Amino acid sequence: MSALIQLKGVDLRFGPVQALRAVDLRIAPGERVALVGANGSGKSTLLRVLHGLLPPAAGSVLRDGARRQAMVFQRPYMLRTSAMNNVALALWLRGTRWRQAREQALAALARVGLAEAALRSARALSGGQQQRLALARAWSLRPDVLLLDEPTSSLDPQGKREVEALMAQFAADGMTLVFASHNLGQVKRLATRVVYLEQGRVLADLPVHDFFNGPRLAQTSGEAELFIRGELA
Structure with missing residues (x-):
C-alpha cells in the first residue's frame, strides 16, 4: 500500500537541542498511529514535521500530493x-x-x-x-490524514469520551489518524499501531497489541517500561 507520508532519516534541531534523530516513519492509508513517549520525547515536533510546519534539518519528508491533511493542536x-x-x-x-x-x-x-x-x-x-x-x-x-496533538489532555472525563468517540467515527469513515497521547488507555482504544519515542528517536514501532503485550524492541531503554507502567510523566 502506498504511503501517505514517509519520513527518511529526519533530523531536527532547536539550537543546541536535538529534537529528532534519524527518524524513519511511514504512514499508510487507514492507519491509526499513536505517538507515545515521555514529555520532551519529540511527539509534538514529529507531528509538526509530518504536517509540514517544521522543515527537517536533514533527511526527507515525502507526501502524496493528491491527499489532504489537517491538524488539531493541544490547545486549538x-x-x-x-x-x-x-x-x-x-x-x-x-x-x-x-x-x-x-x-x-x-x-x-x-x-x-x-x-x-x-x-x-x-x-x-x-x-x-x-x-x-x-x-x-x-x-x-475533508482531510485524508488528521494529525492530533494530545487532543484530550486538558479535558474532563466527559469531554475525553466525546472527543474519542469522534476520532473513532472519523477513523471508521476511512480517515487516517496520527495522534500524540499520554493516555495509554486511549492508545489501546483507538490505535492500530504505536510509535514510541525517546529523546527524539523512534525506539519502537509496533502493532498496538504487540507494544503492550509482547516484547518490545531490544533497543528500548528502561524508560519505555516505566512509561507503560505509568511511572514516567
Whole structure:
C-alpha cells in the first residue's frame, strides 16, 4: 500500500537541542498511529514535521500530493467570533464561497454535536466544546490524514469520551489518524499501531497489541517500561 507520508532519516534541531534523530516513519492509508513517549520525547515536533510546519534539518519528508491533511493542536486557537465563523473561515480560506462555507460549517458543527452552539462565541465554549469545534474545523476540510496533538489532555472525563468517540467515527469513515497521547488507555482504544519515542528517536514501532503485550524492541531503554507502567510523566 502506498504511503501517505514517509519520513527518511529526519533530523531536527532547536539550537543546541536535538529534537529528532534519524527518524524513519511511514504512514499508510487507514492507519491509526499513536505517538507515545515521555514529555520532551519529540511527539509534538514529529507531528509538526509530518504536517509540514517544521522543515527537517536533514533527511526527507515525502507526501502524496493528491491527499489532504489537517491538524488539531493541544490547545486549538479560537478566533474571536462565532463557532460557525471559526469553521466557515477555514473553508473560505481554502477557496469556498462564503455562503457555501457557512452551510458546510453548520454541517460540520452538527457532525460533532455543536449545531446549537453555532452562533455562540467560540471563546465562550467549554474546553471540551472548543476541542470538538477544532475537530469540526478540521473535518470540514475533508482531510485524508488528521494529525492530533494530545487532543484530550486538558479535558474532563466527559469531554475525553466525546472527543474519542469522534476520532473513532472519523477513523471508521476511512480517515487516517496520527495522534500524540499520554493516555495509554486511549492508545489501546483507538490505535492500530504505536510509535514510541525517546529523546527524539523512534525506539519502537509496533502493532498496538504487540507494544503492550509482547516484547518490545531490544533497543528500548528502561524508560519505555516505566512509561507503560505509568511511572514516567
